[in-house]
Amino acid sequence: MTGTSSTRIPLRDGDWPDAPPSPESAPFVAAAREGRFLLRRCTACGKAHWYPRALCPFCLGETAWEEASGQGTIYGYTLLAREDPPRTIAYVTLAEGPTMLTSLVDCEKGALAVGRPVQLVFVRSRDGTPVPCFRPVAMDDLPEPAAGERRRRRRSAWPGPPG
Numbered sequence: 001m002t003g004t005s006s007t008r009i010p011l012r013d014g015d016w017p018d019a020p021p022s023p024e025s026a027p028f029v030a031a032a033r034e035g036r037f038l039l040r041r042c043t044a045c046g047k048a049h050w051y052p053r054a055l056c057p058f059c060l061g062e063t064a065w066e067e068a069s070g071q072g073t074i075y076g077y078t079l080l081a082r083e084d085p086p087r088t089i090a091y092v093t094l095a096e097g098p099t100m101l102t103s104l105v106d107c108e109k110g111a112l113a114v115g116r117p118v119q120l121v122f123v124r125s126r127d128g129t130p131v132p133c134f135r136p137v138a139m140d141d142l143p144e145p146a147a148g149e150r151r152r153r154r155r156s157a158w159p160g161p162p163g
């Protein structure tokens with residue numbers, strides 16, 4: 001495999017460092033083991049945030065867990081080409097609002113672009129703890145937009161990889 005546009009970024013279980021266990025992250029990890037992705041949302045101002053915190057970073061209100069969709073879009077990314085195999089770190093903006101630092105997996109480097117839809121996938125760390133990562137959504141897999149949304153969707157649709 002040669003050329004940067006065909007760089008494959010694999011999904012690799014077991015290569016991820018373990019996160020130190022903590023009482024705060026225990027509900028997140030327990031849900032992740034069941035394949036569910038949890039966020040915390042403020043019960044006062046209603047905003048969701050990442051990473052999960054007991055107090056809202058916007059208003060210091062109380063927060064509660066909620067299950068997130070796992071859908072997002074790429075806000076920015078960079079390929080760590082000298083890693084073997086290559087790895088891509090990214091900021092992904094979740095459908096619920098927050099932007100999180102994560103990794104993109106199971107994709108070709110040439111298929112990545114800012115604004116491209118991505119879907120959560122859990123990758124296992126060395127001790128088996130689920131780590132939230134994202135893979136690009138195939139454009140064919142996107143749900144059909146509602147009639148009123150169709151025009152806006154067409155204008156803002158991901159244009160495809162450059163070149």
Ligand SMILES: [Zn+2]
Pocket residue numbers: 042043044045046047056057058059060061
């Ligand atoms: Zn708040």
